[in-house]
Amino acid sequence: MPNRLAHETSPYLLQHADNPVDWWPWSAEAFEEARKANKPVLLSVGYSSCHWCHVMAHESFEDQATADYLNEHFVSVKVDREERPDVDAVYMEAVQAATGQGGWPMTVFLTPDAEPFYFGTYFPPAPRHGSPSFRQVLEGVRAAWADRRDEVAEVAGKIVKDLSGREISYGDAHTPGEEELAQALLGLTREYDPQRGGFGGAPKFPPSMVIEFLLRHHARTGSEGALQMAVDTCERMARGGIYDQLGGGFARYSVDREWVVPHFEKMLYDNALLCRVYAHLWRSTGSELARRVALETADFMVRELRTNEGGFASALDADSDDGTGKHVEGAYYVWTPQQLTDVLGEExxxxxxxxxxxxxxxxxxxxxxxxxxxxxxxxFDADKIASIRERLLRKRDERPAPGRDDKIVAAWNGLAIAALAETGAYFDRPDLVEAAVGAADLLVRLHLDEQARLARTSKDGQVGAHTGVLEDYADVAEGFLALASVTGEGVWLEFAGFLLDHVLVRFVDAETGSLYDTAADAEKLIRRPQDPTDNATPSGWTAAAGALLSYAAQTGAEPHRTAAERALGVVKALGPRVPRFIGWGLAVAEALLDGPREVAIVGPALDDPATKTLHRTALLGSAPGAVVAVGAAESDEFPLLADRPLVGGEPTAYVCRNFTCDAPTTDPERLRTALSS
Structure with a gap:
């Protein structure tokens, strides 16, 4: 008989709807039940494409004896970290503070007041490698709850007090300058792996935000060292096993330093960020490899992640049926020599x-x-390899496919919109721009309410119950701003403004300029989460700074510019110390130091050939964070177009920054030069 999760929209929660565990979703009712029953709460956090989440579910949560023990002694709460990143962030901070490490599945024991007192991640069904069994942990927690309640309460209180004292404030710091960015580059150089590309050792994650910084730093300063790190890392990733050599798209990370063996799950956010990285790398270098990977990754997203509603699904699982009924990690992607022979013949x-x-x-x-x-x-002969790829891909399509998490996450769709819009514009692929427009339409139609408040998720056309967090507002605004520049449709600039107004009012601390991950009127947790450092995606803090800066450049909105500058105080503080973990903030700082440049293209019509040439030239300019507005001379859709007449009756480009404008030009080459220095 299904449990309470059967009524949820999260694919991860629905995977547990038939467990014998009497699961609750995160809710006030669950904690009220714990109070009434005088039981501790088991909080289990994971996500649908998490391999070890599936393992623990099979070993423990599908086991009747374990479920019976849980149901008798605990109130069990299951959370999808992708649906509730605020809940995940608060308790992951506690897990990391207590154990020095974290991960998923995350297992936390709470009081009925949601205060944590014991932590872990994956627990095996039997003691293994020094780790207790899950049953031993449950019995130990139950005994402590029954016999040492005062001690449990004291521990929980200390943890909550410690967490509540971790407020982050850099609003009084100045914006980062040349010195901080040079120190950040030096720090990255020290951590760079010159033999294999990337930073650090195994496991190795794609450093998308850092590469964006390196490309912008090269564009602004001419640093060949920054460009070389970006080029070499992108080439090693594209040639490695982390990249799907048949179908395009990237896996989550490499388990080794050489990018050979991936953790096979494919996430929308990784592919959106990397699609944009490779498109920007092509823009900077003209690399054919970068062009191919950007387009293949864009095509992968559209082909395998786009939903019937026009948005983009969250992920593909790492595991799939290996053909014998067993779910095995990587089964869909790996090959033996004999399998190649069976498909291709010996030669x-x-x-x-x-x-x-x-x-x-x-x-x-x-x-x-x-x-x-x-x-x-x-x-190799290119035509022969293309034929081999096509035949292998066709055969792979016959294998049982990995499961897909069809949940639409607003933030990640915002990243996809930006990537697809720009990639489509760079490579004359209007179908990719249309895919970006379709996802943006879905977000406006389904995720935005009448007050322009943003819902975090939807599935199958049904909006989720949880409100958007800072990264949702910031990344969707970023996507809308990119779409406005590419399409010349000012409505996307207007929607971005609605979202960023919410950021200013509901997420920014008016006194310090610091940002919080949740809105001031969001559900109160044991701590209001805030984190300026990047994880797999840009932090909401620095993503908001970037979107605010771009919007201010497009509109001249001083409050947005001021908020962006105050938010970047954290980059001045952290950039020289931990540059790998604040890459997007460093990239935004590069845009601030460059202006950013404001480009207005005026012409008789958007489909006019000369206007289109100037517009494309502007989009391909490498000036960090440059914003582009295009439209008719009399258009009022973009503030940048105001009082910008045609010169000699010809389509004309205007380039300005820091309250100073170049002479208008009708020459694409002069425009290219103005945006490349």
Whole structure:
């Protein structure tokens, strides 16, 4: 019989709807039940494409004996971290503070007042490698609750007091300048892996936000070292197993330093960020590899993640049926030499094995290999490799596909909108721009209410119950601003303004300029979360700074510019110390130091060839964070177009920054020069 999760919209919660555990969703009712029953709360946090979440669910939450014990002694609450990032952030901070590490599944025991007192992540069904079994943990917590309640209350109180004292405020700091950005670059150079690309050791994550900083820093200063780190990292990732060499798109991370073996789940946010990174890399260098990867990643998102409603699903699972009924990580993606031969014949299989690094020993498990592209493309016949790719992809499509989390997350769709809009514009792919417009339409139609308040999620056309957090407002505004620049439709600028007004009123501390991850009127947790550092996506704090800065450049809105500058005080403080973890903030700081530049393109019509040429030239300019407005000379859709006449009756470009404008030009080459220095 299904439990209470059967009525939820989250795919992750629905995966647990048939567990014998009497799960509750996160709710006031769950904690009231714990108070009435005088029981502690088990909080279990995960997400649908999390491999070890599935493992713990199978081992423990689907086990009747474990469920019976939980149901007798605990009130069990299940949370989708992607749906409730605020709940996840607060308790993950507690887990990391107490244990020095964190991850998912996250297992936290709470009092009925939601105060944490015992923590962990994955617990096995039997003691293993020094870790107690889940049943032992449950019995220990139950005994402590029954026999040492005062001690439990004291521990919980100390933890809550410690968390509540961790307010972050850098609003009085100045904005970062040349010195801080140079120190950040030096710090990144020290952590850079010159042999393999990327930063740090294993596991190795795609450093999307850091690469954006490196590209902008090169564009503004000419630093060849910054560009080389970006180029080499992008090439190593694109040639590694973390990139799907057949279908395009990136896996979550590499378990090794060489980018060979990925954790196979594919997340929308990674692919949106990396699609944009490779498009920007092509814009900076003209790299054919960057062009191919940007387009293949965009096509992957549209082909495999777009939903019937026009938005983009959250993720594809790492696990899938291996053909024998067992769910195995990576089963959909890996190959043996014999499998290549079965599809391609012996001669082409030998070529494919050499090209894609498929060996008898294997690079993964059980003699299987993850496809890579370790050799330079010029060593192989391009048409032959394209044919091999097509045949292997067609055969792979016959395998049981990984599950898809169809939840629409506002923030991640905002990132996808920006990536698809720009990639479509750069490479003359109007279908990609249309896909971006479709996702933006869905967010406006379904996720925005009459007060322009944003819902975090939806699924199958049904909006979720949870309100948007800071990253939702910031990333959706970023997507709308990119869409406005690409399409010349001022309505997207207007919608971005609505969202950013909410940021100013509901997320910014008026006294300090600091930002919080949740709105002032959001559900009160044991602490109001705030974190200026990047994780898998840009922090809401610095994403908001970037969107506020771009909107101010488009509109001249001084409150938005001031808020962006105050928010960047955190980059001045943290950039030189931990540059890997504040990459997007560093990228925004580059835009601030460059102006950012404001480009107005006026012409008789958007489809006029000369206007289109100037518009495309403006979009391809590498000046950090430059904003572009395009429209008719008499248009009132963009403030930047006001009082900008045609010159000599010809389409004209105006470039300004810091209250100073260049002479208007009708020459695309002069415009290109103005945006590349």
């Amino acid at each position: 082409d299989a030998r070529l494919a094995g050499h090209c894609f690094g498929v060996t008898e020993e294997g690079t993964f498990e059980h003699g299987q290999s993850v496809l890579q592209l370790p050799q330079q493309d010029v060593l």
